[in-house]
Amino acid sequence: MPAKGVHVAEIADLVIAGGGVIGTAIAWRAAAAGLDVVLVDPEAGDAASLVAAGMLAPASEALFGEGALLRLNLLAVRRFGSFAAELEEAAGRQVGLRGEGTLAVAYDPGDYAALVRLTAFRRSAGLDAEELDSRACRTLEPFLAPDVHGGVLFGGDWSVDNRRYAAALRDAARSAKVRSLRDRVLEVRVSDGQVRGVRLADGGDIDAARVVVAAGYWSGAVGGLPEALRTVVRPVKGQLLRLRHPAGVPPVLSHTIRAIVRGTDVYLVPRADGELVVGATQEERGPDQTVTAGAVHDLLHDAMSVLPVTSELILAETCAGLRPGTPDNGPVVGWCGPDGLVLASGHYRNGILMSPVTADAAVALLTGQAPAPEWEPFTPQRFTGTDPSR
Amino acid sequence: MPAKGVHVAEIADLVIAGGGVIGTAIAWRAAAAGLDVVLVDPEAGDAASLVAAGMLAPASEALFGEGALLRLNLLAVRRFGSFAAELEEAAGRQVGLRGEGTLAVAYDPGDYAALVRLTAFRRSAGLDAEELDSRACRTLEPFLAPDVHGGVLFGGDWSVDNRRYAAALRDAARSAKVRSLRDRVLEVRVSDGQVRGVRLADGGDIDAARVVVAAGYWSGAVGGLPEALRTVVRPVKGQLLRLRHPAGVPPVLSHTIRAIVRGTDVYLVPRADGELVVGATQEERGPDQTVTAGAVHDLLHDAMSVLPVTSELILAETCAGLRPGTPDNGPVVGWCGPDGLVLASGHYRNGILMSPVTADAAVALLTGQAPAPEWEPFTPQRFTGTDPSR
Numbered sequence: 001m002p003a004k005g006v007h008v009a010e011i012a013d014l015v016i017a018g019g020g021v022i023g024t025a026i027a028w029r030a031a032a033a034g035l036d037v038v039l040v041d042p043e044a045g046d047a048a049s050l051v052a053a054g055m056l057a058p059a060s061e062a063l064f065g066e067g068a069l070l071r072l073n074l075l076a077v078r079r080f081g082s083f084a085a086e087l088e089e090a091a092g093r094q095v096g097l098r099g100e101g102t103l104a105v106a107y108d109p110g111d112y113a114a115l116v117r118l119t120a121f122r123r124s125a126g127l128d129a130e131e132l133d134s135r136a137c138r139t140l141e142p143f144l145a146p147d148v149h150g151g152v153l154f155g156g157d158w159s160v161d162n163r164r165y166a167a168a169l170r171d172a173a174r175s176a177k178v179r180s181l182r183d184r185v186l187e188v189r190v191s192d193g194q195v196r197g198v199r200l201a202d203g204g205d206i207d208a209a210r211v212v213v214a215a216g217y218w219s220g221a222v223g224g225l226p227e228a229l230r231t232v233v234r235p236v237k238g239q240l241l242r243l244r245h246p247a248g249v250p251p252v253l254s255h256t257i258r259a260i261v262r263g264t265d266v267y268l269v270p271r272a273d274g275e276l277v278v279g280a281t282q283e284e285r286g287p288d289q290t291v292t293a294g295a296v297h298d299l300l301h302d303a304m305s306v307l308p309v310t311s312e313l314i315l316a317e318t319c320a321g322l323r324p325g326t327p328d329n330g331p332v333v334g335w336c337g338p339d340g341l342v343l344a345s346g347h348y349r350n351g352i353l354m355s356p357v358t359a360d361a362a363v364a365l366l367t368g369q370a371p372a373p374e375w376e377p378f379t380p381q382r383f384t385g386t387d388p389s390r
Numbered sequence: 391m392p393a394k395g396v397h398v399a400e401i402a403d404l405v406i407a408g409g410g411v412i413g414t415a416i417a418w419r420a421a422a423a424g425l426d427v428v429l430v431d432p433e434a435g436d437a438a439s440l441v442a443a444g445m446l447a448p449a450s451e452a453l454f455g456e457g458a459l460l461r462l463n464l465l466a467v468r469r470f471g472s473f474a475a476e477l478e479e480a481a482g483r484q485v486g487l488r489g490e491g492t493l494a495v496a497y498d499p500g501d502y503a504a505l506v507r508l509t510a511f512r513r514s515a516g517l518d519a520e521e522l523d524s525r526a527c528r529t530l531e532p533f534l535a536p537d538v539h540g541g542v543l544f545g546g547d548w549s550v551d552n553r554r555y556a557a558a559l560r561d562a563a564r565s566a567k568v569r570s571l572r573d574r575v576l577e578v579r580v581s582d583g584q585v586r587g588v589r590l591a592d593g594g595d596i597d598a599a600r601v602v603v604a605a606g607y608w609s610g611a612v613g614g615l616p617e618a619l620r621t622v623v624r625p626v627k628g629q630l631l632r633l634r635h636p637a638g639v640p641p642v643l644s645h646t647i648r649a650i651v652r653g654t655d656v657y658l659v660p661r662a663d664g665e666l667v668v669g670a671t672q673e674e675r676g677p678d679q680t681v682t683a684g685a686v687h688d689l690l691h692d693a694m695s696v697l698p699v700t701s702e703l704i705l706a707e708t709c710a711g712l713r714p715g716t717p718d719n720g721p722v723v724g725w726c727g728p729d730g731l732v733l734a735s736g737h738y739r740n741g742i743l744m745s746p747v748t749a750d751a752a753v754a755l756l757t758g759q760a761p762a763p764e765w766e767p768f769t770p771q772r773f774t775g776t777d778p779s780r
Contacts, residue, residue, distance in 0.1 A: 241683075243683055246680060288636075290636060290704045291704060291705045292701065292702060292703065292704060292705060293631075293633055293690050293693075293694070293700050293701050293702070293703050293704070293705045294690075294694070294700070294701025294702060296686065296690060296705050297687060297690035297691060297694060297701065300683050300684075300686060300687035300690075301687060301691070303683075304683070304684070304687060310683050310684070311682065311683055311684025311687065312682060312683070312684060313682065313683050314680045314681060314682060314683070315681045315682060315683045315686050315708060318705060318708075
């Protein structure tokens with residue numbers, strides 16, 4: 001990105017506020033559809049996208065009773081592969097897709113009961129699930145603790161290296177002539193009910209008839225959004241760890257492990273380059289991004305409970321990010337308020353997974369088409385009570 | 391320090407190999423005594439000195455039965471205050487000395503039995519020790535866990551901010567005209583039984599009739615040392631954590647806490663600037679300096695067992711260093727091998743504490759005087775079996 005204050009063109013077809021995976025995916029696809037796009041973000045490395053683990057799993061405990069969200073997730077899973085292939089082609093780099101599947105394991109009998117419920121739910125969505133006893137789990141993953149009670153293999157799950165994916169999106173956007181600006185969108189400028197552009201924190205303006213706000217947990221702070229949407233998206237803090245294998249030690253995992261340890265969820269996601277991501281907390285602490293001793297302890301403790309060899313790995317990085325949460329855990333994507341303003345936020349724990357279908361939906365709206373029907377329950381109008389067609 | 395390859399004078403009275411607190415303290419005092427000193431170290435920030443916690447406690451479990459080492463430690467404690475005062479004056483900066491004392495606590499009855507033994511040992515050395523029940527411990531430190539079994543207040547213990555202390559030594563050395571060179575001493579050059587100088591890794595030479603090897607765990611790798619000394623000093627890995635208080639949270643500790651938690655030692659050392667150091671592992675892993683998941687977990691677990699509020703602190707840094715250990719846990723300071731060669735290493739867990747008396751001893755040797763008698767049992771000759779007078 002050019003440094004803050006560098007001159008850029010002050011007119012565009014589309015301005016996108018937010019350079020995480022959602023904003024960048026929209027920018028790339030919109031530019032590929034022929035729009036002249038400016039992507040505005042105050043920094044390159046601060047987004048929730050970079051703290052994520054990159055699991056591409058369509059159903060979790062959080063989705064019980066949320067059938068509409070499950071349908072959207074299933075659409076997102078089906079779309080991810082073709083989108084990633086096109087992205088790798090456009091960016092000329094790999095995104096670290098892995099298809100070994102998820103091995104969900106339960107630490108004790110109570111955890112196993114919870115896992116059985118999750119399995120029934122996933123089967124009801126038509127997903128593969130193979131129940132395994134403790135010994136069969138260790139056949140798949142020999143380093144699992146012998147006292148793991150049992151598990152379920154979700155063979156269809158994928159994962160992606162979120163940092164490679166985000167970097168590929170940036171490269172693809174750049175190749176598609178998206179102009180990136182390191183600044184913050186203070187407000188969307190509106191007159192006569194029509195978007196006119198944005199005002200930037202450094203004082204400059206960009207004129208554009210269409211604006212997408214994709215600023216994650218910060219989206220509500222962008223001026224010009226309808227009042228009812230300003231508090232819909234809240235930060236949900238997540239802390240995670242990046243471990244690495246010592247020199248000469250082969251990978252200790254091949255599958256993503258999703259474990260329930262005495263009622264607490266922990267996941268371990270292996271990368272092709274030897275990294276092992278361990279996550280994640282979910283904390284309601286406002287916009288606090290500090291790494292705390294207690295969270296690191298608990299993640300390590302739970303990871304070591306199911307995979308004792310974790311203790312021998314190198315603790316390479318601890319980090320914290322802020323997921324954009326909403327009252328019903330669903331994203332908020334669609335027209336809102338003045339003509340030309342699209343909100344694309346609230347992806348909570350599924351931002352990576354949903355970025356392709358969100359880009360599809362946003363570009364459909366911006367080019368006068370209808371998004372996939374799975375998006376209908378997730379317009380901003382469910383919070384504003386107005387007509388979702390604009 | 392000048393960058394590697396920058397020209398420096400090739401003649402000096404004294405070359406010191408190693409720029410940790412031992413080498414730098416010797417350099418400062420030797421320069422103050424009138425010697426022209428060159429201090430050689432490959433880097434500024436890699437030393438065990440920077441990973442230390444800075445406890446200045448004269449006796450620990452490790453010293454049972456080591457009466458000579460205890461006497462040396464007591465000398466070191468008595469000397470530290472006057473040395474630090476002179477250092478602060480010379481460097482024009484504070485070193486973060488704290489005199490609140492150590493509160494040793496025991497987590498369970500078995501730990502308490504170990505603490506009682508330590509207390510008797512410290513009393514036998516003439517040190518103050520006040521036994522406290524669990525309630526009295528919490529009166530001194532209200533955030534201690536209620537299930538701490540009991541404790542002992544060692545009122546005479548001090549601590550120092552090891553990083554401020556190391557920085558002050560560097561400043562004082564610079565003020566005393568010590569010349570610092572970022573390079574590595576490959577070998578001590580000797581002919582006709584007399585030191586002639588050193589050969590550097592970048593290929594240069596420095597001529598000097600006296601050389602001090604103070605290269606910590608690496609000391610045995612410096613060429614020119616007698617063969618019998620090459621394997622005396624080994625690396626003992628220590629991992630520790632630096633925690634910080636979140637904004638607006640007052641300090642959770644005033645005393646250094648030394649805890650025995652189910653047989654494991656952990657210490658928590660508060661700094662005036664809000665830092666809390668938690669340490670330390672002791673691992674025989676050769677020269678491995680990686681931070682491991684298991685060590686971080688265990689340190690956090692033990693710290694949270696005695697001080698639960700630790701979980702709310704920010705995990706600001708994890709680090710690993712290599713202490714210079716010896717077969718009898720004592721330092722190795724004195725003339726060795728060819729005329730003009732002094733070894734000053736093997737300070738193990740007491741490098742910060744012993745740096746003043748080590749500087750005194752080395753400067754005494756270099757200027758033709760006798761070190762304090764407490765040093766007699768700690769010459770290199772106990773390993774080489776030769777006459778300690780040279």
